[in-house]
Amino acid sequence: QQPVQSPQAVILREGEDAVINCSSSKALYSVHWYRQKHGEAPVFLMILLKGGEQKGHEKISASFNEKKQQSSLYLTASQLSYSGTYFCGPNAYSGAGSYQLTFGKGTKLSVIP
């Protein structure tokens, strides 16, 4: 079952902030975040492990609340280069000692001048 991302799309002006949320129905061990620009491959941003830690990448940070099975991605002072589709990938135990990512449908972020 795919995690739910919200919002589905957002338009920002340069310098504005945004939050992208990701909710899963499964118990999670970690959450991955990726960004995909149009016509390109998804690119890894960060992984958050159990423990509620926050991580950062440039002016992009994220949090992970394993009790609520949720993660949020925070984009601060957005730049034109932040435009793209953001995917969360909650990582749940799938049996037989393996873990599986199930990606959300994505959040399309457009940053305009």
Next chain:
Amino acid sequence: DAGITQSPRYKITETGRQVTLMCHQTWSHSYMFWYRQDLGHGLRLIYYSAAADITDKGEVPDGYVVSRSKTENFPLTLESATRSQTSVYFCASSESGTMSQPQHFGDGTRLSIL
């Protein structure tokens, strides 16, 4: 150059034909994955492999076959292509289990089935 490469980048074929998409990585990563990406669905896992000769189904495996005889290669075969398999296919690799290691994606194969 080191990395993960997919071939072909673009493919057009007809329904009922067999088509194989290739994926090659030079990192010696244990795990490899095949995803399809369709509008409104995001990335959906087709098959994955934890090591050579070990493969397992993902979310949408029907109509696809995979093999992994060598660590570096993970081909995906559509045995009898259908129009519903028109999609962008991404291969990815990961150093170990996905819990704490990122996935690295190839550039994708755009497959159209007429």
